[in-house]
Amino acid sequence: MNKIFVNQVGFLPNSEKRAVLNFNAAKFQVIDANGESVFKGETTHFGTDEISGEDTYIADFSPIKNQGMYKILAGDVSSASFFVGDNAFGKLMEDVCKCFYYLRCGHGLDKKYAGKYYHDPCHVSKATVYGEDVPAVDVCGGWHDAGDYGRYSTAGAVAVAHLLYAIRFFPKLLDVEFDIPKVSCEKGLLPDILAEVKVELDFLMKMQREDGSVWHKVTTFSHAPFIMPEDDKEELYLFSVSSLATADIAAVFALAHSVYAIFDKSYGDLLLEKALKAYEWLEANPKPLLFKNAEGSNTGEYPENEDYSNRFWAAAALYEVTGEKKYYEDALKQKPLIEAYDKGDAFKEYTGNIFTCFGWADVAGLGALSVILNDDGSELHAFVENALIEEAERLVENASENGFGLCMKKNNFIWGSNMELLKYLMVLTVANEIKPAEKFVNTITAGIDYLLGCNSMDVSYVTGHGEKAFKNPHLRPTFAGKLEAWPGLVSGGPNTGLQDERAQSLPKDTAPMKCYIDHVDCYSLNEITIYWNSPLVFVLAGLL
The missing domain is CATH 1.50.10.10 (Glycosyltransferase)
Structure with a gap:
């Protein structure tokens, strides 16, 4: 599936800002909350690496400094929304x-x-x-x-x-x-x-x-x-x-x-x-x-x-x-x-x-x-x-x-x-x-x-932060209380060891960055x- 991976929480105004695409798109644009295009750029082809297994293209939109909500658009593929501003974090x-x-x-x-x-x-x-x-x-x-x-x-x-x-x-x-x-x-x-x-x-x-x-x-x-x-x-x-x-x-x-x-x-x-x-x-x-x-x-x-x-x-x-x-x-x-x-x-x-x-x-x-x-x-x-x-x-x-x-x-x-x-x-x-x-x-x-979403799982590894934040930590009180996890918890994250039974359902040749399942049973991942x-x-x- 074609995806644009990006930090789903936000960026400080003067920080480097990059998204990663797993498909060949020569051009991209940044769209603001009103649907207006505020920046256009060309991607850079990085290639495939062993930690993600993705053929990656880099979209650099560092010039975006004005406070607001944005998303990246390349062809008909859109990223998650993110914020730019001094209080991004x-x-x-x-x-x-x-x-x-x-x-x-x-x-x-x-x-x-x-x-x-x-x-x-x-x-x-x-x-x-x-x-x-x-x-x-x-x-x-x-x-x-x-x-x-x-x-x-x-x-x-x-x-x-x-x-x-x-x-x-x-x-x-x-x-x-x-x-x-x-x-x-x-x-x-x-x-x-x-x-x-x-x-x-x-x-x-x-x-x-x-x-x-x-x-x-x-x-x-x-x-x-x-x-x-x-x-x-x-x-x-x-x-x-x-x-x-x-x-x-x-x-x-x-x-x-x-x-x-x-x-x-x-x-x-x-x-x-x-x-x-x-x-x-x-x-x-x-x-x-x-x-x-x-x-x-x-x-x-x-x-x-x-x-x-x-x-x-x-x-x-x-x-x-x-x-x-x-x-x-x-x-x-x-x-x-x-x-x-x-x-x-x-x-x-x-x-x-x-x-x-x-x-x-x-x-x-x-x-x-x-x-x-x-x-x-x-x-x-x-x-x-x-x-x-x-x-x-x-x-x-x-x-x-x-x-x-x-x-x-x-x-x-x-x-x-x-x-x-x-x-x-x-x-x-x-x-x-x-x-x-x-x-x-x-x-x-x-x-x-x-950590906040620019990864090949397209997941923010902090609960409650990001459109696609993980939701099912291996955590007794939230599971027993039948509650969504409170915000701010950091997941253990991808693990090639796959030490729990559910994690072992992943193919053994899965790229390291993709060795992850958002499930309460996955104590070795989540x-x-x-x-x-x-x-x-x-x-x-x-x-x-």
């Missing part, structure tokens, strides 16, 4: 931020703020410490992690980190309001984004034991069926401590201190106290304490093969907020990070992976953000900045190899490919702060375009998570 940002509110666990959602998505209190019972004969623990609160009702320390810490680093780099995020309950602080009221993040921080504090260590997760023993959260009455378990969770919490509490202390000194000081306590436990327990699910349990495991990236992040974050040199020295002790740092050019590809990864499975990139914010003139600071710039250059090169200008390769279409994209856009966003370049901005723009939304907040904050 305003409502999108509000909805992406508010998703965290809808995922709150504990005391329920208020109809005043949640509307038809409200629910009664859930998961308020104390949690049994699995395998230990100790009293049950109150760990009520926080955010449901994903389409399930589990709550996970490492995943939660990373989502919070994306949001707080966004504030550190782009303070205008503090001005975004998205209709959630207000929270008082010493300086008056917390900005909405800090009020929402505090919900998760308060929960993560409950996950810390008295000795400073942190439980890896709290879940029922097995995933709940597709029921409302308040109907999930199974026993909650706190599963074992890990050095992964403890290091991530040390890092994110230190980071949070740097933001919250400005608004509420006592809360900021409490966060730093908890961060230091977690770090003291890490010092007393230098060997990795990794995590594996209890036998028979099928809730999220969030395993990692090492903890040096986590310890690096913790040391870098504490060095940034305390200035104490011992943390800088500890950061350099984390192997193979120090090996990469010492050997420089020989480890270009390797360091790009280590110092520019912003996901839950490898968090050294988050430590790199603390190093960059510190700007202490150290060799490590210069090295990390260079690693980010080099990775951004690689991503720009990737974008030149396909018709969509997408900075991904075939092997990046894995479970959560949209997060892979958003992590790359974070790299480009930070690189553009370090060394502003039009090529970085254009690659970010193309990535946002892809689940949502807090840490798929949070990097989008970071990237959009860079565009404010």
Whole structure:
């Protein structure tokens, strides 16, 4: 079928604006809301690439800058409508931020703020410490992690980190309001984004034991069926401590201190106290304490093969907020990070992976953000900045190899490919702060375009945004409540692994960009998570 793929949400006036056609049309035009032709142009033939399988033609309409609604017309084929204007991403940002509110666990959602998505209190019972004969623990609160009702320390810490680093780099995020309950602080009221993040921080504090260590997760023993959260009455378990969770919490509490202390000194000081306590436990327990699910349990495991990236992040974050040199020295002790740092050019590809990864499975990139914010003139600071710039250059090169200008390769279409994209856009966003370049901005723009509809599925991967936004996330409360998904959720996206039964109905030779089905059963393609939304907040904050 002949189609015109375009960002279905919108474009900033001065941004590069491109649509992609999968058919041969020499000419195209831009039509405004009145049906008037306001721009005419010729397409450029790119050709076929391996990630989309499409023979692509590019329609560049960057000269369109006046505010308004438009669509692309080529022959008798029309695109979805889109907006051009300074506030093209305003409502999108509000909805992406508010998703965290809808995922709150504990005391329920208020109809005043949640509307038809409200629910009664859930998961308020104390949690049994699995395998230990100790009293049950109150760990009520926080955010449901994903389409399930589990709550996970490492995943939660990373989502919070994306949001707080966004504030550190782009303070205008503090001005975004998205209709959630207000929270008082010493300086008056917390900005909405800090009020929402505090919900998760308060929960993560409950996950810390008295000795400073942190439980890896709290879940029922097995995933709940597709029921409302308040109907999930199974026993909650706190599963074992890990050095992964403890290091991530040390890092994110230190980071949070740097933001919250400005608004509420006592809360900021409490966060730093908890961060230091977690770090003291890490010092007393230098060997990795990794995590594996209890036998028979099928809730999220969030395993990692090492903890040096986590310890690096913790040391870098504490060095940034305390200035104490011992943390800088500890950061350099984390192997193979120090090996990469010492050997420089020989480890270009390797360091790009280590110092520019912003996901839950490898968090050294988050430590790199603390190093960059510190700007202490150290060799490590210069090295990390260079690693980010080099990775951004690689991503720009990737974008030149396909018709969509997408900075991904075939092997990046894995479970959560949209997060892979958003992590790359974070790299480009930070690189553009370090060394502003039009090529970085254009690659970010193309990535946002892809996410919002300029892809070979012709789908916006954010609910409620775009004429053809996906509608059926793997998400228990909306399915059980027989409701359309609330707006602003990011889908996991195309995944060549096809790990669920319905996904396996796709032909095995399907092009990577087309390995997607919008169906609630497709947990390997269409689940949502807090840490798929949070990097989008970071990237959009860079565009404010």
